[in-house]
Amino acid sequence: MPTNIIVVGDAALGWAGVGPSLEAVGHTIGRADDLGSALDRALPDPGAVVLLCLRQPDPSVFPALEHHAVAPVVALLGQPELAGVLDLLRAGAAEVVGYPQELDLLPTAVERVFQRWALRPARLAGPLDDDEVERFGELIGASRPMRQLMALARRIAPTDASVLITGETGTGKELVARGIHQHSRRGEGPFIAVNCAAIPETLLESELFGHTRGSFTGASAARAGLLVRARGGTLFLDEIGDMPLPLQAKLLRVLEDHRVRPVGSDEELRTDFRLVAATHQDLEQAVQDGRFREDLFYRLDIARVAIPPLRERGPDVMALARLFLAQASDRLQRPVLGMSRRAALRLAEYPWPGNARELRNCMERAAMMAEGELVELADLPDRIAGYAPEHVLVAGSTPDTLVSMAEVERRYIRRVLTAVGGHRGRAAQILGFDRKTLYRKLRAMGGGD
Template identity: 45%
Template sequence: MPDNAPSKPKPRVLVVDDQQSMCELTKDAIEPHDFSVEWFTDPLEAFAAFQRNQFDVVLTDMQMKGLNGIELCDRIVSSRSDVPVVVMTAFGSMETAIGAIRAGAYDFVTKPLDFEMLALTLGRAVERRDMQQQIRLLSQQVAAARRGSLDQILGESPVMLRLADQVRQIADSEASVLITGESGSGKEMAAQAIHRLSRRSQNTFVALNCAALPESLLESELFGHTKGAFTDASADRQGLFFQADGGTIFLDELGEMPMPMQVKLLRALEQGAARPVGGSDERPFNVRLLTATNRDLEAMVEAGTFREDLFYRINVIQIEMPPLRSRGTDVLILAQHFIDQFARQAERPIGGLSETAAQKLVDYNWPGNVRELRNVIQRAVALTRYDHIAPEDLPEKIRNHRGKQVLIGGEDPAELLPMEAVEARYIQHVLEAVGGNKTTAAKILGFDRKTLYRKLKETK
C-alpha cells in the first residue's frame, strides 16, 4: 500500500464482563495490538451500545448477571450476523464453549487469558469479517459487470471453448438441460450462464440442491404447502417452481432425489402444474428446467434407482462440465482470476504466480476441480509473504504431487505384461481419472457402456 494512503482505522472491540477490573485489564492488554476498546459491565447496556454503534468484533464473558454470554451472543448474531463474537469461558468448560459456537460465536478463549493469543484471535475474527464484506461487495460488482456473459466459465482450452459455444446455442431454447460433471467443476455456474443468456434472464433463477433436504421436506420446497399441511406448517408457503414462474429452476444433485419424489416431479413437469402439499387444487407454472448431477444417471436407470421416463424428460439436451485436470493451462487462467479477486479483498499487491508455482498447479490432478483451486488460491493469498504466489504458499499435497503413470513393466522380458493386463490397468486408470463415471470413461476409451461393464466384470 502506498505511504500516502490513508491509514486504516483501528478495529473497534466491544468487551463485556461484569467485573470492571477484568474489563480494564483486557483493554490495557489488547489496545497496544492496534485495537480500539470500549467496555461494559452490564450486558444489556453493552447490547444497547452495540445497536447504536459500529463494532468490528465483540468479546464477552460467559457467566454474567442479567444476560449470559450465550444469550448475548445469540442477540448479537440475530441483530448483526456479520460481526464476529468471541466468548470467554472458564478453563475446561468445553460444553459451554460448544454451546457458544452453536449460538453463532466465531471462537472462544479460556480464562485465565493469554492476551497475546487473544489479540491474534480478535485479529483473525476482524480479518474474517473484512473478507466476508469484500466477498459480498465483489459478488455484487461481478454480477453487475458480467450480466449477460458466461460469468466465471473462464478458459481457452478447446473443451471450454466448445462448452461456451454450446451454452450460447442452447440458451434461448426452452428445452430441458442436464448438466453433468464432477463435483466442484462449475455445473451451477453453467446453469446461471444459460439463464442469463436466455429470454428468461429478466425473471427469477432459483436453485436447489436436492441432496440437501430429506424427502419429507423436498416436496414442500419444490411445490409449496398450505397452512396446516403438517405440524410446522404455520402459514402457506410458495414452492420454488412457483417462485421461478417465468424464469429458470435449477435442480442440482438430481441423482440423489428419492424414487417417490421422482414420480411427483415427473408428473409436475408433464402437466406443467403442481399441487402444494395439503392443497386441493393444482396450480400452473411456467419454468425452464435445468438439472445437474455428478452421478451416472444412465447406470442408475439400468440399476432401477432412477426413473427412465424422468431421465428422458430432463435429458433433452446434455452438456458436460469437464474436470479441471482435462483443461490444461486453463488452471492458470482461473488461478489468476482468483488471485486478482482475493488480492483485492486483502488489499495486497499480489501480481500472480511464480513460474515454479504455476508448474505445480498444472501438474496437479485437481480431484476437487475449480472449487478446490479457488480454496487453494485463497489460502495462498493469505499466506504469501511476497508480491506473488510461491511454491511454499501451496498445500503440501500440491507441492509434492507426482503424476500417476500406468506401469506396464520394465525392459526385462520377465516383467512385461500380457495385453489383457495392460488394458485392465489402463481402464482402471481412466476410471480413477474421471471419478468413477463409467459413461465418461467409456467415451474416453472408445467403448460402448456395455463393453466397459463386460471388461470390468472380466477383470474381477
C-alpha cells in the same frame, strides 16, 4: 507494438548496436543492474520485455529465470551453442538470439515474444484479456473443450429446452446453469436453485410444491413452493440424481402439464419455468439400477452439457488460477500479482480431484500466505506443494500410486510446455516430437487449439 525493453547483463555486449536497432522500431529502452531487479520492474508492466545480455552461458541467472515466470525474457547470447541455448530456454527464457550473428533478428524476436506472451493462456500474472479466455456468464475457459462447451451453452440457452449438466464435483455446474439462465429469454425472471441432496426427503416435497397451513406438523403458514416461485424464470435442480423416486414422478407430472398441487391442497396452481438440472452421478447407470425414473431421465436429457474434469482442460488451470488469485487478492486487499514458475508448474501437474473449487481454495490460501507479489511453491497447500508425479516412477511406489505410461507422458508434456511458456515449437524440440505429433497429443489432452 512498442514495448518497454529492460536491458540487463554484460553491458559491453552489443549495447551500441542493440539499443539503437530497438529504438528505431519504437521501443523504449531502460537498464537494470541485475536480472532480479529487471524482472521485478517488468512484473507489473504488461508491455515490458527483459533483454538479458550474456557473453557466454551463465548458470547463475537460472534461479532468477525460473523463479519469476511473469515477465518475458529474450536472451542475447555471445556463444550460442546448442547446449547453452537449451539450458536458457529450459530455465524460462522465451527466445535466445545469437550475438552478433543474429542481431538483425532481435527486433522480430522481441516482437514475437511480446505478442506470444501477451496472448498466451499460461501467462502467470495480471488480469485476463478477452483474447486469452472465452466467457459465458461468470464462467471462463481457455481450453478447447471449454470453448466448445460455451458455444454449445450459447446455442441451448435461448431455446427453453430442459438441460442436464453433468460433471465431477467443483467443475462449475452451477455457473453453467446461471449462464444459461442469463442468456435465456427468462434472464430477467427468477433463478431458483435447489440442492436435492441437501434437503431432507420429507421437506423436499413441501419446499418444491409448497404446502397449505397445517398440512403437516410445523406448517404453521401456507407457503408457495419453489416450482411456483420459479414462474417466468429458471429452476435449477442440483444433484437431481438424489431426488427420491416418488418425487421424481411428481416432478415429471409438473413438467408435462405445468400444474403444481401444494401439499395438503386440493387446488392446483399454474406454473411455467425452464428446468436446468445437474448431477455428478452417472444417471444412465442410476436408471439401470432403478434409482432414477427412465421417463424423467429422457424428459431432462433433451440438451446435455457435460463439463470435463479440470485435469483434462490444460490451459484452464492457469487461466482459472489467475482469475482466482486476482479475486482473492482483491478480497483480502493483498497485492499478489502472480505466481513463480515453480508454483505454476506444480499447479499444472496436480490432478485437481476437486476441480475448480479446489483450485479456488488453493489460490485463496496462497494469496493469504504469499509474502511478496508472487505466490511461491511453499504458499500452496502441502498436498499440492508436495505433489511429485516423478515419484511415481521410482522404486518404493505402491501399486496405488503408479500410473500408466500415457499418464506419465501427459504430465511431462504439461510440465515442458509450462517451462517454455507455452511455446509449442520449443516444447516439441525438447520432447523429441515433431510438431504434428505434439499437436495431436495436445488435442487428445484437450489443450490444443
